[in-house]
Amino acid sequence: MKKWSVRLAGATFAMAAAWTLSGQGLPVTSERLLKAADEQGNWLMYSRTYNSWRFSGLNQINANNVKNLHVKWLFQGRHIEKFETTPLVANGVMYLTRPENAIYALDAATGRQLWAYEYRNPARTFNCCGKVNRGLAILGNTLFMNTLDMHVVAVDARSGHELWKTEMYDYTAAGGYAAPGAPLIVKDKLIVGMAGGEKGVSGFLDAYDPKTGKRLWRFHTIPQPGEPNFGTWDGDSWKTGGVTTWNNGSYDPETNTLFWGTSNPWPDYNDDFRKGDNLYSCSVLALDPDTGKLKWHFQFTPHDVHDWDSTQIPILLDTQFQGMNTKALAWANRNGFYYLIDRTTGKFLMAKAFVKQTWAKGFDDNGRPEVIPGNEPTPEGNDHTWPGIDGGANWMSHSYSPLTKWLYVFAREEHRVFSKNTVPHPTTETPDRPVAAGTLPNAGAYDPGLGGARTQQVGGPEESWGKVIAVDPGTGNVKWEHKVLTPPWGGVMATGGNLVFGGTLEGMIFALNATTGERLWTFSANGPVFASPISYTANGKQMVSIPAGDVIVTFGLD
Amino acid sequence: MLSRIFLGLAASAALLAAQNVQNQALTGEAARSAEIAKTNPFNTEADVQQGNALFQVQCTYCHGARGEGGRGADLTAGVYKMGGADPDLFKTVRSGIPGTEMPASRLTDDEIWKMVGFVKRLGSRGLSEKAPGDAAAGKALYAKNGCAGCHRIGDEGVDLGPDLSDVGRRRGLAFLEESLVKPEAFVSNTFRAVQLVMKSGPAVGGIRLNEDDLSVQLRDTNGNLRSVMKDGVKELRRDKPSLMPSYERLSKTDLTNLVAYLNSLKGAQ
Structure with a gap:
C-alpha cells in the first residue's frame, strides 16, 4: 500500500511538473506586455519590448565568462528555407515559427518539442524572398501568426489547437500578396502587416480582434481618393503602388502611438509611371492604435x-539632442542614413550616413534629402551608387542598450548594380498576359517580377562587407565598428552583460564587447544567420538563442 | 458507308468532348505538359538577346552573370538536372525545382521561352561556332605549356583550375581566347585565388574554397587542401584573382590552334 502511494504521488508529481511547464507563464496579459522589460527571463514580443530595443537585461553571461559559452541544445527545422524567426519565451516554454507557417512549442531548457501546429498553405504562394516567417505574437493563452497566403491564425499556446483563422486579403490578387512578418499585440488589438511590394499590390496595415479574428480597422498605406496626401502618385499608379508593411512595429504607451515602417513604391526601379513623392512609401507611420488613424508620417526616401x-524596426528612445532631452525615434534606414526624429511630433531632427552613400548631399529642415543626380537605375546598369539594393540596413533588428546608451546596428556595405528594365504598367497594358493554363492559381494576373532590377552583386568580399557599429543616437556618431566578411542578414541583441550578440551570413555566431566592439567569443554554426538573437532564462539560467540556417542554436554557460 | 462515317464522326466528337472535359479538369503538371510546345517558338537571335536581358534580371543572383553558377547550378555545362529538352527547361523555369531554392517564375510564356533560348545558348556556346585553327597543333601546345599541371581533361591532369573536359561545348571561341590572354578578365567565384602572408612561416597561396571571419579554406598550388585560421594571417591578398598565367606571348597562330583544341573538347556527351 505504501509502495502504491509513493508511485501515485510520483505520478501525480510528474504530471504536475509537465502541466506546470506548458501552462506556466500564461496568460500573457496586455499589462504584462506593457511591462515586458521587467520579465527578465521572458521574451514576450518580437523585439522583446514595445520600444523595440531588443535588449535583454540578463547579465549572467558577460564579458568575463562569455568565453565559456557553449551549445546547450539544437532544434532541427529540417526544411529547405532558412529560419528568419524570433522565438517567444514565456516562463520556460519557447514558441517559434518554422518557414511555411508551422508553430512549435519547445521546452526552453532542452529544446524538446511539446507540441506542433502546421498551417497548410497552398502549393503556390507569392512571397518575394523565400517562404519564410518571422515570428509570433502572444496574448492571453493565444499565439498569433501571419501566413504566406494572407491569413492570420490564432492557436492555443497550451495545445497548438487552432482557434480561428481570418483571411486578410486575396493572396492571388495583383501580382500576389503574402504576410511573412510577425504580428504585434497592442492593448486589445492584433496589428498585422503584409508584403508584396515587388508585385504591384496596394499596401495596408490591419488590426484584428484577438478573440474573434474580426478586422477592426485597416490603414491604407497609399492614400485613397479623398484622403489627405492623395495625389502624390502619377495617374493611376497609386492603385498598384506597393507600399507594404512587411516587418514589425513599435508602440509608445505614453502617447498611445503605434509606429510602423513602410516599403518601397512599385515598380521598384522603374518610375516612368509613378512620378511624385509616392506617399506613404519608404516612411514611418505614427498611428492611433485604437482607430488606425494617422497622427503623422515622415518619409525617409x-x-x-x-x-x-x-x-526597419522603429526604435523608441530618449536621448540628448543638441543639449535637450528628446523623446526620439532612432532609425538606421536602408537608404544608408541614420535618422533621429521627434517621436511626439514627427519632426526631423538630424540624419547622418552610417554606410557609404552617394545619392544625397544633405537634407533640408524637414528632412527631405537633397538628391544628387545620376544615381538612378539605368538600362545598362548603374554600378556606382551606394548603398546597394539591399541597403545599409534591411529588416534585421538593431538593438539599443540603456547601459552604454548606444544603438547597435549590423550594417551592410554592399556594392550592387541598379538596372532599370522595361516594366509594362499594369493599368496601361493588358493584364491578361498569356500564361500557360494551370500553371498559376491566378493565371492571367499581371506579374511584375522584380520590377526591373539586375540583382547581381558586384565583386566579392573585397567590394562588399558588413559591420556592427555602435552609434551615439543623439549625434549619429559611430563610437566603434566591428567589420565582418560579408553584408549581414542577421540582427543584433545587446544584453545586461554588456555584450552584443549576432551572427554572420557564413554562420559565425559572435559576442562583442558592447563598449569596445572587441570580439570576445565565436561559434561556427556554418548555417547562414537570417534572424536576430534572443535571450531568456530556463531554470534560472541565462540562455541565448539564434537561428542559423535551418537550426535554432541555444547557448548557455553550464 | 455513310452511317459508318457518321458513327466515326460521332465517336470522334464524343472523344473530343471527353477530352475537352478532361482538359478542363487538368491542373498543374498535366496542364503544363499538355500545352507546352515541343520546340522553342522564340528562338531568333533577338529573342535570345531578350532572354539574356531577362536572365540578367531574374537569374544572375544565383546562376551568375555568365551562367557560371554559384548559389545556383552552373548553366554553362549544358547538363540540366530536370532535363535539357526545350519543354523540360520551360517547365523548370516556369515551376521551379521542388525541394531546392530554384523558385517558380511568373513571367509570361514567351518571356520564359526567350530565357530558355538564352540558357540553352549558355550551355552550348561552343557548338555553334567553328574554330578556324588546327586542333592537333593546339593539343601539342597544351602539352608543351604544361596546362595539365592545373587543368583536367578527362582522366588527365589535376583540379587546381577549371575542368576543361567539355569546355569546347560550354564556352565560345572569344571567351576561350580571352581566358588565355587575360585570365583575370573573368574568374568564377569557385576559382578565386588568394595569397596569405602569414605572421610566421611561409606564405600560402591557392584557390579559395571557403571563407568566413575566422578562417579560410583553400587548395594550395600543390593541390593540397589547407585550412588557415585568420588570426595567424598577417595579410590576406585578393588582388590577383587568377592563378593562371597569361599566354599573351603565344603567336597568333599558336593561340588560334590552342583555342581550336579547347573548342574540340566536347566532353563525354
Whole structure:
C-alpha cells in the first residue's frame, strides 16, 4: 500500500511538473506586455519590448565568462528555407515559427518539442524572398501568426489547437500578396502587416480582434481618393503602388502611438509611371492604435527608385539632442542614413550616413534629402551608387542598450548594380498576359517580377562587407565598428552583460564587447544567420538563442 | 458507308468532348505538359538577346552573370538536372525545382521561352561556332605549356583550375581566347585565388574554397587542401584573382590552334 502511494504521488508529481511547464507563464496579459522589460527571463514580443530595443537585461553571461559559452541544445527545422524567426519565451516554454507557417512549442531548457501546429498553405504562394516567417505574437493563452497566403491564425499556446483563422486579403490578387512578418499585440488589438511590394499590390496595415479574428480597422498605406496626401502618385499608379508593411512595429504607451515602417513604391526601379513623392512609401507611420488613424508620417526616401524600404524596426528612445532631452525615434534606414526624429511630433531632427552613400548631399529642415543626380537605375546598369539594393540596413533588428546608451546596428556595405528594365504598367497594358493554363492559381494576373532590377552583386568580399557599429543616437556618431566578411542578414541583441550578440551570413555566431566592439567569443554554426538573437532564462539560467540556417542554436554557460 | 462515317464522326466528337472535359479538369503538371510546345517558338537571335536581358534580371543572383553558377547550378555545362529538352527547361523555369531554392517564375510564356533560348545558348556556346585553327597543333601546345599541371581533361591532369573536359561545348571561341590572354578578365567565384602572408612561416597561396571571419579554406598550388585560421594571417591578398598565367606571348597562330583544341573538347556527351 505504501509502495502504491509513493508511485501515485510520483505520478501525480510528474504530471504536475509537465502541466506546470506548458501552462506556466500564461496568460500573457496586455499589462504584462506593457511591462515586458521587467520579465527578465521572458521574451514576450518580437523585439522583446514595445520600444523595440531588443535588449535583454540578463547579465549572467558577460564579458568575463562569455568565453565559456557553449551549445546547450539544437532544434532541427529540417526544411529547405532558412529560419528568419524570433522565438517567444514565456516562463520556460519557447514558441517559434518554422518557414511555411508551422508553430512549435519547445521546452526552453532542452529544446524538446511539446507540441506542433502546421498551417497548410497552398502549393503556390507569392512571397518575394523565400517562404519564410518571422515570428509570433502572444496574448492571453493565444499565439498569433501571419501566413504566406494572407491569413492570420490564432492557436492555443497550451495545445497548438487552432482557434480561428481570418483571411486578410486575396493572396492571388495583383501580382500576389503574402504576410511573412510577425504580428504585434497592442492593448486589445492584433496589428498585422503584409508584403508584396515587388508585385504591384496596394499596401495596408490591419488590426484584428484577438478573440474573434474580426478586422477592426485597416490603414491604407497609399492614400485613397479623398484622403489627405492623395495625389502624390502619377495617374493611376497609386492603385498598384506597393507600399507594404512587411516587418514589425513599435508602440509608445505614453502617447498611445503605434509606429510602423513602410516599403518601397512599385515598380521598384522603374518610375516612368509613378512620378511624385509616392506617399506613404519608404516612411514611418505614427498611428492611433485604437482607430488606425494617422497622427503623422515622415518619409525617409521620397520617390524611391532603389528599393530602399523603410521597414526597419522603429526604435523608441530618449536621448540628448543638441543639449535637450528628446523623446526620439532612432532609425538606421536602408537608404544608408541614420535618422533621429521627434517621436511626439514627427519632426526631423538630424540624419547622418552610417554606410557609404552617394545619392544625397544633405537634407533640408524637414528632412527631405537633397538628391544628387545620376544615381538612378539605368538600362545598362548603374554600378556606382551606394548603398546597394539591399541597403545599409534591411529588416534585421538593431538593438539599443540603456547601459552604454548606444544603438547597435549590423550594417551592410554592399556594392550592387541598379538596372532599370522595361516594366509594362499594369493599368496601361493588358493584364491578361498569356500564361500557360494551370500553371498559376491566378493565371492571367499581371506579374511584375522584380520590377526591373539586375540583382547581381558586384565583386566579392573585397567590394562588399558588413559591420556592427555602435552609434551615439543623439549625434549619429559611430563610437566603434566591428567589420565582418560579408553584408549581414542577421540582427543584433545587446544584453545586461554588456555584450552584443549576432551572427554572420557564413554562420559565425559572435559576442562583442558592447563598449569596445572587441570580439570576445565565436561559434561556427556554418548555417547562414537570417534572424536576430534572443535571450531568456530556463531554470534560472541565462540562455541565448539564434537561428542559423535551418537550426535554432541555444547557448548557455553550464 | 455513310452511317459508318457518321458513327466515326460521332465517336470522334464524343472523344473530343471527353477530352475537352478532361482538359478542363487538368491542373498543374498535366496542364503544363499538355500545352507546352515541343520546340522553342522564340528562338531568333533577338529573342535570345531578350532572354539574356531577362536572365540578367531574374537569374544572375544565383546562376551568375555568365551562367557560371554559384548559389545556383552552373548553366554553362549544358547538363540540366530536370532535363535539357526545350519543354523540360520551360517547365523548370516556369515551376521551379521542388525541394531546392530554384523558385517558380511568373513571367509570361514567351518571356520564359526567350530565357530558355538564352540558357540553352549558355550551355552550348561552343557548338555553334567553328574554330578556324588546327586542333592537333593546339593539343601539342597544351602539352608543351604544361596546362595539365592545373587543368583536367578527362582522366588527365589535376583540379587546381577549371575542368576543361567539355569546355569546347560550354564556352565560345572569344571567351576561350580571352581566358588565355587575360585570365583575370573573368574568374568564377569557385576559382578565386588568394595569397596569405602569414605572421610566421611561409606564405600560402591557392584557390579559395571557403571563407568566413575566422578562417579560410583553400587548395594550395600543390593541390593540397589547407585550412588557415585568420588570426595567424598577417595579410590576406585578393588582388590577383587568377592563378593562371597569361599566354599573351603565344603567336597568333599558336593561340588560334590552342583555342581550336579547347573548342574540340566536347566532353563525354
